[in-house]
Amino acid sequence: MVLLNLYVMFFSIGIFGFGGGYAMLPLIFQRVQEFGQMSAQEFSDLVALSQVTPGPVSVNAATYVGYNYAGVPGAVAATLGIATPSFVLVIVVMSFLNKYYKSKGIQGVMNGIKPATVGLIASAAFYIGQTVMVNSQVLPVSTFAGIIEYLNVLPFIMFICTIILIAKFKVNPIIITLLMGIIGAVLCG
Numbered sequence: 231m232v233l234l235n236l237y238v239m240f241f242s243i244g245i246f247g248f249g250g251g252y253a254m255l256p257l258i259f260q261r262v263q264e265f266g267q268m269s270a271q272e273f274s275d276l277v278a279l280s281q282v283t284p285g286p287v288s289v290n291a292a293t294y295v296g297y298n299y300a301g302v303p304g305a306v307a308a309t310l311g312i313a314t315p316s317f318v319l320v321i322v323v324m325s326f327l328n329k330y331y332k333s334k335g336i337q338g339v340m341n342g343i344k345p346a347t348v349g350l351i352a353s354a355a356f357y358i359g360q361t362v363m364v365n366s367q368v369l370p371v372s373t374f375a376g377i378i379e380y381l382n383v384l385p386f387i388m389f390i391c392t393i394i395l396i397a398k399f400k401v402n403p404i405i406i407t408l409l410m411g412i413i414g415a416v417l418c419g
Contacts, residue, residue, distance in 0.1 A: 232300050233307040239265055240292045245319070247312075249286030249347030249388030251280070254312075255354035258291050266299060274361035277354075282407055288312055363389060384417055 237336025239261050247254035255277060262268045268276075289312055302319035330336050363386045388410050395401040 233303055235265065236296050236299060236304050236307040237311040240296070240308045241314055243288075243292075244315035245314040247288065248343050249350050251289075251291070252354050253347050255290040255291065255348035256350055256357060258288070258295070259357060262295055268295075268298075270357070270361045274358050276357050282411065359389070385414075388413060 242260060243254055243257045247257050259268075259270075261271050261402070262273065276291055276294050279294060283290050289309055292308040292312040293305045296304035296306070298304075300307070322389070341363045363382050365382050392406055392410060395406055396403065
């Protein structure tokens with residue numbers, strides 16, 4: 231029954247998770263909370279692990295959650311669950327999309343999905359950012375020193391550096407991930 235629940239849960243995420251892996255992360259987090267216990271910190275670790283392992287983030291996250299709940303069979307059920315809708319939908323949609331792509335209705339749907347996808351990705355960044363860059367043990371205060379104590383300074387600096395390295399200098403994300411992983415191991419470990 232657990233395997234079927236995992237498959238159905240990730241199938242529903244896969245069918246409604248427009249925008250790719252990062253856009254699916256809030257859906258995965260919400261559904262995992264319904265399915266069982268996973269803290270925000272564990273979810274943040276899941277995202278980090280999904281980021282550094284090869285493959286799509288959503289598939290890696292599903293595999294991790296499935297394995298966490300039911301071992302290898304759970305990993306297979308969750309992975310198949312999240313991948314099945316995409317596989318089927320791409321085959322079906324491509325047969326129609328080529329024929330009707332220039333229609334106003336299809337263009338309207340695409341124009342509506344794009345900002346929703348950006349919002350979902352921003353939501354995922356917000357959830358993950360809270361667990362990484364905020365010291366939950368300290369209540370925020372109105373002084374500058376209080377703000378510094380509230381923020382986890384080194385992860386916040388790493389976050390800002392990552393944005394600058396990607397946006398300004400166009401550094402390869404793989405290099406940044408490896409570099410920040412090394413920095414984290416040395417300074418945060």
